[in-house]
Amino acid sequence: MTALPQSRRSWLACIAAFLGSCSLAGVICFHFPQLLTSHDFRQIYSETFARRLLLAGLIAAFVLGTLAILRGRNKRVALIGVVTAALAVLTGGSNVQFDAIGKTPYSLGLDWFVISLFFSALVFIPLERFLGREQSPLRPQWRTDLSYFFMSHVLVQFILILVTASTQGISALAAFPGLKAQIQAMPVWLQFLLAVFCADLAQALLHRAYHNVPLLWRFHAVHHSSRHMDWLAGSRVHFVEIVLTRSAVLLPLIVLGFAPAAINAYVVLVGIQAVLAHANVRIAFGWLEYLLVLPRYHHWHHVRDKAWVDKNYAIHLPLVDMLMGTFKLPPRGEWPHEYGVLKLETVPDGIWRQHLMPFRRPLPPPQQTPQA
Template identity: 35%
Template sequence: MFEIIDLKAILIVFMIFVPLEHLVPLHEGRRYLRRAFVTDLLHLLVTGLLFKIGFLIFVGACMMAIDSAVPSIIGETVRAQPIWLQTIEVIVISDVGFYVAHRTLHSVPFLWRFHAIHHSIEELDALAAHRVHPLDQLFVKATSLLPIYALGFSVWPIIIAGLIYQWQALLIHSNIRIGFGPFKWVVASPLFHHWHHANEPAAIDKNFAGQLSIIDAIFGTMYMPEAMPTKYGTDEPVPDAYFRQLAYPFTRPKRPPIASDLQMAELNHDQSN
């Protein structure tokens, strides 16, 4: 789990998703070695490791509190259910947590500075799905999975749900033309998530769910026209370089100039002339 180089992630992206993105592209004419390719590759290799280390420490600390606070009968009852039913429950509960965490990242200005790194993606594909600040990922995963651990689900349903999430996260970011038919209103698709990343006024703060689009339908945050968005990213000046992206949330945001600043600039300009 804590390998230095995540060979599994590399193989999934480059042996499966990259060929599909060229065979059935959602947006034609995308370059293989696109802008920010190296940055996103570093996110895949380095950010994943940083997150795993942080998540292990965080969950270990929380599990000690959970063991003493949650009655054992709850876990015994949950684990008595069939594996398939537990898997469905894990997906639903964790995605509700994902929705809450994701919406919070968009609502709280300080947390948005972490999440803005992910939204700085201007060309969506499977590799770009890995562009996430490790503390952003830690917050989302903790909110999604701590209820699962607290309820005492069996190991296999958690593993199966985790594998489904990993594949779906890559799929919904990918540049693959695939239709979900009527299921698009229930299950998150590339169309659904591409609109979440769209830099268009009508799409701002929409489509927060990671796996179940029906959650957004329930809470009134779904936006999914048939046409695909043409512009992605954010107007926020997020740096392109990997290590500058890691430091970006902790830097002071540049404030817009106020009247006195403008007057001083004009005065200095007049004096220089």
């Protein structure tokens, strides 16, 4: 479907469709909490909070959708918001009842997807609108990246089961009592800092392998195929890469005996910094760019320029790249003009074709790929 010109696009209609769809998904979560909601994530928010958020979403979807229809702007999109909100109300709305939640070894985590998407959009869309390069949230291929966002959040329970099973098995074979005792004797805040460094080093080493080993590059090329950098683009990661990276990062932390509180704090940091590093937020952070991985630092890793294909692998600490010899910052104030793999046609469009691509044809690592 051809995108509407900026002058004809109605933000009221788009927001109504977004809120209506999220509200309907929220009601479905209430109907099937055992299968669709994450046990761990339910411990973070209350039922009252979820109901109030659902009610606010329903009211806003109806009001904004109706206003857009009355103004004659994007009527079809606005109608999606009104209809999905109406379906949400007809199936229970914010007063939907549910039975006692039993315990299952897995769930789809749909509640994590809905709430995470809502607050990520609430924070980053305005930030990118006012502090980023001129770019609409409905830029080309946003549907593909939204599908990846959905996949990574909804399937998180299954990924964690695979990772936990593998890391616990290896942890039982590789024990370091002396080192474990020293780490566990540290205060939690110090364990957290050490965990960030160890995990970032492990991820950066694997990240570099993704760029230099042809077999691994087949999967990682999917992440680099995005032509636009924003908070949603960071979700474009092949499922195989998600499992490999999570295993490589969590394994050292579990084997070395880091406290669960330190590991949980690291997981929260990963979620925040992964989104922030890809965000379309063009702020000059000055000397902080030497201490933390911020948007400009990571954007240059995604630039469509052969001079940068082996630079800036860290996701948290530029110190890791300094130790690896892969640290590089451009002149102050400069940003990439084009993103994506060097040879654009090597990666197809669409989440399904991109997931099948690594198994269908070999791709040379980026250092061997001529620029188109």
